[in-house]
Amino acid sequence: MxxxxxxxxxxxxxxxxxxxxxxxxxxxxxxxNVTPVIDYDKCTRCxxxxxxxxxxxxxxxxxxxxxxxxxxxxxxxxxxxxxxCIEMKEGL
Amino acid sequence: xxxxxxxxxTVSHAARVARAQVVSAYPITPQTQVVEKISEFVADGIMDxxxxxxxxxxxxxxACIGASAAGARAFTATSAQGLALMHEVLHWAANARLPxxxxxxxxxxxxxxxxxxxxxxxxxxxxxxxxxxxADSNQDIFDSILISFKVAEQVLxxxxxxxxxxxxxxxxxxxxFPEQEEADRFLPPRVATHTVDPEHPAxxxxxxxxxxxxxxxxxxxxxxLEAEGVIKRAxxxxxDITGRYYKMADxxxxxxxDTVLVVSGGIASTAKDAVDEARAxxxxxxSLKIWAFRPFPREAVRELLAGKKRVAVxxxxxxxxxxxxxxxxxxxxxxxxxxxxxxxxxxAGLGGRDVKVRDLLAIAEAAEKxxxxxxxxxxxxx
Amino acid sequence: xxxxxxxxxxxxxxxxxxxxxxxxxxGAALAMRYALKALGPxxxxxxxxxxxxxxxxxxxxxxxxxxxFHIAFEAAAASACGLSAGLEMVGKKGVNVxxxxxxxxxxxxxxxxxxxAAERNDNILYICYDNEAYMxxxxxxxxxxxxxxxxxxxxxxxxxxxxxxxxxxxxxxxxIPYVATAAMAFPEDxxxxxxxxxxxxxxxxxxxxxxxxPGWRMAPxxxxxxxxxxxxxRIWPQLEVEHGVYTINRKPRKYTPVAEYLKLQGRFxxxxxxxxxxMQEMVExxxxxxxxxEKSTHEMAGLPLAGEKAAASKExxxxxxxxxx
Numbered sequence: 001m002x003x004x005x006x007x008x009x010x011x012x013x014x015x016x017x018x019x020x021x022x023x024x025x026x027x028x029x030x031x032x033n034v035t036p037v038i039d040y041d042k043c044t045r046c047x048x049x050x051x052x053x054x055x056x057x058x059x060x061x062x063x064x065x066x067x068x069x070x071x072x073x074x075x076x077x078x079x080x081x082x083x084x085c086i087e088m089k090e091g092l
Numbered sequence: 093x094x095x096x097x098x099x100x101x102t103v104s105h106a107a108r109v110a111r112a113q114v115v116s117a118y119p120i121t122p123q124t125q126v127v128e129k130i131s132e133f134v135a136d137g138i139m140d141x142x143x144x145x146x147x148x149x150x151x152x153x154x155a156c157i158g159a160s161a162a163g164a165r166a167f168t169a170t171s172a173q174g175l176a177l178m179h180e181v182l183h184w185a186a187n188a189r190l191p192x193x194x195x196x197x198x199x200x201x202x203x204x205x206x207x208x209x210x211x212x213x214x215x216x217x218x219x220x221x222x223x224x225x226x227a228d229s230n231q232d233i234f235d236s237i238l239i240s241f242k243v244a245e246q247v248l249x250x251x252x253x254x255x256x257x258x259x260x261x262x263x264x265x266x267x268x269f270p271e272q273e274e275a276d277r278f279l280p281p282r283v284a285t286h287t288v289d290p291e292h293p294a295x296x297x298x299x300x301x302x303x304x305x306x307x308x309x310x311x312x313x314x315x316x317l318e319a320e321g322v323i324k325r326a327x328x329x330x331x332d333i334t335g336r337y338y339k340m341a342d343x344x345x346x347x348x349x350d351t352v353l354v355v356s357g358g359i360a361s362t363a364k365d366a367v368d369e370a371r372a373x374x375x376x377x378x379s380l381k382i383w384a385f386r387p388f389p390r391e392a393v394r395e396l397l398a399g400k401k402r403v404a405v406x407x408x409x410x411x412x413x414x415x416x417x418x419x420x421x422x423x424x425x426x427x428x429x430x431x432x433x434x435x436x437x438x439x440a441g442l443g444g445r446d447v448k449v450r451d452l453l454a455i456a457e458a459a460e461k462x463x464x465x466x467x468x469x470x471x472x473x474x
Numbered sequence: 475x476x477x478x479x480x481x482x483x484x485x486x487x488x489x490x491x492x493x494x495x496x497x498x499x500x501g502a503a504l505a506m507r508y509a510l511k512a513l514g515p516x517x518x519x520x521x522x523x524x525x526x527x528x529x530x531x532x533x534x535x536x537x538x539x540x541x542x543f544h545i546a547f548e549a550a551a552a553s554a555c556g557l558s559a560g561l562e563m564v565g566k567k568g569v570n571v572x573x574x575x576x577x578x579x580x581x582x583x584x585x586x587x588x589x590x591a592a593e594r595n596d597n598i599l600y601i602c603y604d605n606e607a608y609m610x611x612x613x614x615x616x617x618x619x620x621x622x623x624x625x626x627x628x629x630x631x632x633x634x635x636x637x638x639x640x641x642x643x644x645x646x647x648x649x650i651p652y653v654a655t656a657a658m659a660f661p662e663d664x665x666x667x668x669x670x671x672x673x674x675x676x677x678x679x680x681x682x683x684x685x686x687x688p689g690w691r692m693a694p695x696x697x698x699x700x701x702x703x704x705x706x707x708r709i710w711p712q713l714e715v716e717h718g719v720y721t722i723n724r725k726p727r728k729y730t731p732v733a734e735y736l737k738l739q740g741r742f743x744x745x746x747x748x749x750x751x752x753m754q755e756m757v758e759x760x761x762x763x764x765x766x767x768e769k770s771t772h773e774m775a776g777l778p779l780a781g782e783k784a785a786a787s788k789e790x791x792x793x794x795x796x797x798x799x
Contacts, residue, residue, distance in 0.1 A: 002491075005534050010307040013534075015248055015315065016189040017308060018286055019295040023531040026493035047479050051661060052698050054503040056492045062479040067492065074498035074687075075695030088695075113563040116556065142559040147590030151552035154545065154587070158520065158556020161543055163564040166556070181546055288541045288557060290516050290569055295536035297544035304533055 024070075028055060032073030035092035036066050042085035049077035049086060093269045099260035102230040102267050103169055103195040103253075104129035106237035108139045109275045110193075112167035114159035116144040116152045118174060121207050122257040123197045126169040149174035153181040153192070160190035161296065163284035165241065168192070171257065172199035172213045179217065182250075186221025187312065188297055189286070191244035191251070193237060194222075198357065198408075199257045200443045208444020209257035211357065211409035215385075215417045221312055223251040223319055224385040228360035230265040235336055236383075238270075238279055242326045245282050247319045249312070254385075256408075257444065259358040274333055320387045340389035342381040343396050345371060349378030351456050352397060352433075354405040354422055356382045359440075359447050363406075366452035377456050382418060390425040397426060400433040404459035406452065406470075408441040415439075415467050440470040484661050485511045494537040496529045499694025501684030501701060503529060505603045505658040506538075506574070509682070512668035515540060517570040518561070520554050522584060523547040524576035525610045525686075526603075548583040550575040551591040554598040570599060570672045577604040577618035580681075581639045588679075592648035595676040601668070602641065602679075603658075605686035613689040620709075622753055623741045624691070630744035637756070645679040646715045652676075653715040657683040659701035663712060663723060683710040691740025703735040708761045719775045720767040732757055 002024045007013060038049075040063055050058045057071040058064050066077075078086040097105065103126045107115060115134070117127045133139035144155045149170050156166035170178065175196050185192050200210040214224060225240060227233040233255050240251035255261060270278070288296065300308065323340060331337030342360075345367050346352055355363045360381035370377035380396055382389070397403055407416020414420060419437035426432040436459045441447040451471065458464055478486055489510035496503035502525050510517070518541045521527060527544060530537045545553040554573035561569050575584055580602035591598060607625045608614040615625040617639040628634040645653045652674050656664040664682060671678035685701050687694040704710035707730045712723040732754045736742040745753070772779040 007304060007534065010311050013304065013307055013311070014286060015308075015311055016187070016286060017297050017300045017304070017533040019298050019531070019534045019536040021535040022491050023493035023495070023535045023537045024491040025535070026495075026531070028493055031498070045479055045481075047482055051482075051484060052504065054496060054498075054500045054507070054697070055494070056488055056490065056507070060478055060482070060486050062477055064479075070492035072498045074697065075693070076499050076697050079695035080698055114556065114559045116559075142563060144555055144559055144596070145594065146552060146555075147586060147593070150548065151555075151587045151590055154549040154552035155556035155559070157545070157549075158543070158553040158558075159560030159563070160556075161553075162518075162557050162560025162566070164560035166560070181549065184546055184549075284564070287564075288518050288543050288561075289566065290518055290540060293515075293536075293539055293541050295530055295533075295538065295542040295544070298530055298533050298536065298542070299528060300533040 027069045028072050029069045032071055034073045034075065034088040034090050035068070036071065036075070036077050036086045037089050038064070038066065039085040039087070042083050044083055046082060048080050048082060052076050052080045093271070094266050095269065096264050096266050097230065098125065098262055098264050099230045099233055099255050100125035100262065101129050102233045103237065104133065105269060106234045107167045108133050109269060109272065110167070110238055110241050110279055111165060111281070112141055113164040114142050114144065114156065114166045115168065116146050116155035116159070116166070117168045117170065118146050118149045118152045120149070120171045120174040122199060122261045123169050123171045126195065149177045150181060153178040153185065156192045157181060157185050157188065157190055160192050161188065161288045163282065163287040165282045166192045169195040169197070171197040172201055175213045175217060176201065179220070182217055182220040182222060185250045189248035191241070191248060193240045193244055193250065194252045195237065196252050196254050197257050197261045198254055206443050207257060209259060209408070210442045210444065211254070214252060214254045215409050217252070218386065218417070221249060221316070222386065223249055225251065225253050225383055226356040226385060227253060227255045227260065228358055228381060230260060230267045231336070233260065234267055234269065235330065235334070235338060238275060239323070239326050239330055239338065242279050243319055243322050246322050247315045249315050249319060254357065256358045268334065270334055278330055278333055316387050320389070323384060338383055339392070340384035341392035341396060342383055344379045344381070346378035346380060346396055348376055350376040350401040351459055352400050352403050353377070353379040353452060353456060354382065354403055354418060355379055356385070356418060357408065359406055359408060362447060362449055363452055366449045366456070369449060370453060370456065388421055388425065393422060393425045394429055397433055398429065398431040402459050403433050403435045404438055404455055405435060406438050406440050406447070406455060408447070410439050410442065436464055437467045438470045439468065445471070484508065484665055487511060489515065489539040490537050491539070494529050495531055497688050499685070499687040499697035500529070501605060501658050501686060501697050502526060502603045505664070505682045505684045508658065508661045508664045509601060509668050510538070510540065512665040513570050513572065513672055516568065517572060518543065518557055519572050519574050520545050520550055520557055521574050522550040522579040523610070524579050526574060528610060547579055549587060550579055550584050551587040551598065551600055554600065555591050555596040558597050571597070573598055573600045575602055576610070577602055577606060578608045578616040581618045581641050582616055589648065592645060592650050592677045592679065595650060597675055599671050599678045599680070602681045603684040604681050605684050605689060606638070607689050609686045609689040621756065622745055622749060624744060625741070633744060641681055642713060642715065646718060649718065650677040650679060651717055652678040654680045655683065655711065655713045656680055657701045657705050657710055657712060658685070659698045660705065660712065667714065692738055696738050700735065700738050703730060703738070706730045707732045707735045708757050709735055711761065711764055713764070719771045719777060720764065722764055722768050
């Protein structure tokens, strides 16, 4: 279950607070005030950005892509990029 | 099979016969013999269980919570300070809806240090969401533990079986143990739902806001109410196997009684002797043993006490500044009912002071006086 | 278009999902992500009050792809022991039972239950993610807060004057089979240690140094950099203690001065040059003690001590990250 769950009342609940839904319904991209932009000409596909993303907001793909739905804009990827090909941009 | 055993060893045998799978406990006088015997059972392979010898009662309850959450049948035993130390996680067990069973040996709370009995330790846990059963004999202890497991696993609430320090814990009495097959028929292996299981990932007990917390409490209360019917059914089924039928509120010579003593724990068996003695002297005395304290048998109390001239509640406990706790519960059950009798409260036997037949007769006599106060310290030397 | 890149230094499988409630640049979120890559799906977590009680998400949602049992603050270790025993009794053997607690839940309120579990050597993996204060409640000092740090209960003018509690030595004193430190800036090392621990019978203890940008008064982008500096300044040595034998996993050829680590973080901004020098000396004293322990415990066990070069290259997998150190 990756969608928001509608609970009308006790009839929709297990007897204890048992959570079966996934937090991925929660699009944390809305927290962001700066956005990473990858310069793919410079990117070496080293995947350090993916490795150090606390929000799993960079895809494990070649090339890596920012998943804007979830990126909180922390800037770790830009800071860690060994070739400095990620820029944190405002207003995106 | 009939054996002469102490109350404490009765508890150990009950855990064995109930096939508890994880036992976790910490020693405290007067409970120690319970865990010593279980250690032997487990070490000798008589009991197929894991015994986690924890460093505190808090961890004892937490380990039971973990084991129960994994789907195992979990058991522990404690007393007084130990139960108080568990308090936080007694709530956790109940709110997580885990059918842990605990035997509490009633011991008075310090300071001053004391090892003798009263009920303040267990009654202080009244609102944790645990069922509570007060035993009046070693046989009652054994039977209550088996019935508790069955009920707990059905309604998903933990249960506490309470027995008095020394008067029961260290007193040997004959106890009938059912054959293991009989016990297994009454209490088959736990069919656990909502377990912590890597094949079915889920989070349990995460942050819950006002939108949902309220409904969880609503369900917990309903489970406690539902427990009343489940207890009655389980007690009937158990009676059909053993011939011993337990009642949540158990009357003795109540029908035509003018005065009824409301009693619990070991005092309940003393009360029967007091009633017999009073009856022999031509007095219409009866007694009502409260076996199940949570859920409280409100309906039965109303029915059994309706129309009596007076009710004297004997409390081996006190809620300071109010009165005895059973007294409050009885009054709350009777309030506003037609034919509700006057209810007189008597504190007695705190810190292990013996409550004998003559004390109960004196209480009955005091209650019968027209000017008897509503609240009394029986036998206190001011 | 996209395919899985070939040269990954950590497993691609993820067992947490996006959408969790960690702050920007959360070190604890990364620590969890890496630990689960090592543990895989046959795992259950028990989590006492800590940041992860919130990060995982509110009912009816969860972030972990494995079961998470929430438990009271002081109870992580005991609940893990109960889960471990219970799972075995219901026939589920070989499940990794992990107690996952913060430094307050480990070094302070949870230490009794942890000590009990370790003394019994119950079969659990206890992981403390250490961000050096009660971050979830708003940055109050814990016994794991280091000397010199500001917290909301150790204001800058009265910063913490007692050293960080040495939990590693406390756990070693319990004579459990495996004690290790890790840092979430070195995921390869972290994953190797968790993988190793999960296959050991008995109590395993791993303390993961994890940054907390809000609590450290630090920009979130430094979450990884600061922890790397903690290792390279020797403030947070990466250790393994196996049956009492100490191994320092990483001995940087050139040590970074502690000032480099401190200056990233507002929680140390009040320290004078003399105080920073004092901290430098404390770090060097502790490092010397560890070198001595490493040498002497190897000798006592009759084990050869790997040269500094060999020890450093053990870290090989973290190549890219190490290169920036």
